[in-house]
Amino acid sequence: MGIKKLKAFTLIEMLVVVAVIGLVLPAxxxxxxxxxRQQTKIMRLSQVKGEGDYILTVITNNIRNNAISxxxxxxxxxxxxxxxxxxxxxxxxxxxxxxxSEGATFGFSFAGNKVSSESSVVxxxxxxxxxxxxxxxxxxCTKTATFSNPTVLINFDICYDTGTGTCISTRxxxxxxxxxxxTVKLRKF
Amino acid sequence: xxxxxxxxxxxxxxxxxxxxxxxxxxxxxTYSLGNMKINEHKIIATRYAEESIEWLKSQKEENWTxxxxxxxxxxxxxxxxxxxxxTQSSCGENFTLGDPAFFKRELLLTNQSGTPTEQVNAQIxxxxxxxxxxxDVTINTILTIWE
Numbered sequence: 378m379g380i381k382k383l384k385a386f387t388l389i390e391m392l393v394v395v396a397v398i399g400l401v402l403p404a405x406x407x408x409x410x411x412x413x414r415q416q417t418k419i420m421r422l423s424q425v426k427g428e429g430d431y432i433l434t435v436i437t438n439n440i441r442n443n444a445i446s447x448x449x450x451x452x453x454x455x456x457x458x459x460x461x462x463x464x465x466x467x468x469x470x471x472x473x474x475x476x477x478s479e480g481a482t483f484g485f486s487f488a489g490n491k492v493s494s495e496s497s498v499v500x501x502x503x504x505x506x507x508x509x510x511x512x513x514x515x516x517x518c519t520k521t522a523t524f525s526n527p528t529v530l531i532n533f534d535i536c537y538d539t540g541t542g543t544c545i546s547t548r549x550x551x552x553x554x555x556x557x558x559x560t561v562k563l564r565k566f
Numbered sequence: 567x568x569x570x571x572x573x574x575x576x577x578x579x580x581x582x583x584x585x586x587x588x589x590x591x592x593x594x595x596t597y598s599l600g601n602m603k604i605n606e607h608k609i610i611a612t613r614y615a616e617e618s619i620e621w622l623k624s625q626k627e628e629n630w631t632x633x634x635x636x637x638x639x640x641x642x643x644x645x646x647x648x649x650x651x652x653t654q655s656s657c658g659e660n661f662t663l664g665d666p667a668f669f670k671r672e673l674l675l676t677n678q679s680g681t682p683t684e685q686v687n688a689q690i691x692x693x694x695x696x697x698x699x700x701x702d703v704t705i706n707t708i709l710t711i712w713e
Contacts, residue, residue, distance in 0.1 A: 415602040560624030
């Protein structure tokens with residue numbers, strides 16, 4: 378007697394508890410961050426694919442269904458018409474304009490990471506948002522034979538803006554980059 | 567002295583339940599992470615498949631008479647890891663498409679009956695291996711001499 382038994386954890390008990398927490402917490406955090414990373418990647422990839430598909434669909438459908446002649450400038454006239462005869466213009470980083478059956482000019486051009494849809498009757502609209510960056514946008518036309526309709530060639534790269542105005546990041550999950558390329562034949566030429 | 571404490575059985579039951587819970591939670595997270603990875607690859611594979619469909623369309627627009635000669639025996643397989651006609655066989659184990667190289671892309675061209683051929687069926691299959699399992703994205707399309 379004389380020594381009062383204190384009710385408390387022993388050193389060993391405390392060490393065991395701390396060790397267990399030390400093992401479990403990092404594991405949980407690793408898993409949580411793994412999921413977050415993976416979700417970032419998928420979110421960015423689907424955003425990029427969605428916008429890329431949209432650009433491609435808008436350009437392809439408009440040209441295929443509405444265009445009757447191809448021009449290098451706006452408004453389209455006989456002086457700036459291209460691909461009327463057999464010729465091949467390799468895709469160049471610029472813009473291309475078309476006349477529709479109503480005589481209105483519409484076209485697609487590329488400036489400052491954005492693809493825009495221009496028209497002489499409605500306001501210019503951007504086809505991709507600030508979240509993505511389009512690069513290497515090229516559009517050109519080719520006509521292979523006298524009695525065949527000309528085809529328009531389009532290709533571009535689209536990637537997710539990592540917040541720096543570029544698509545470069547040291548973290549692989551932040552990078553989402555896709556390449557698009559297509560050919561479309563004018564139906565109403 | 568009779569100290570008030572848990573019995574061995576109580577502690578064992580508690581620890582077992584805890585372990586079961588953690589193992590289940592871990593299994594679920596690993597599974598969903600794996601699924602997400604597969605989904606990510608599916609998005610990319612779909613893009614590659616669509617890309618080759620667009621390329622096929624451009625090939626057919628360019629010259630239909632040459633295009634129908636690509637099917638040499640009513641059903642011809644090409645390896646389209648590169649967008650050209652050079653490999654007239656399946657890709658085998660050449661998963662060289664993509665960055666990192668991970669996918670392979672195969673095309674099955676089948677000319678439909680008719681003289682001259684007016685319709686060609688194309689099947690694009692982008693496949694990859696993941697966790698010892700084969701996955702693929704398949705797109706079928708019909709290319710005709712008419713628009």
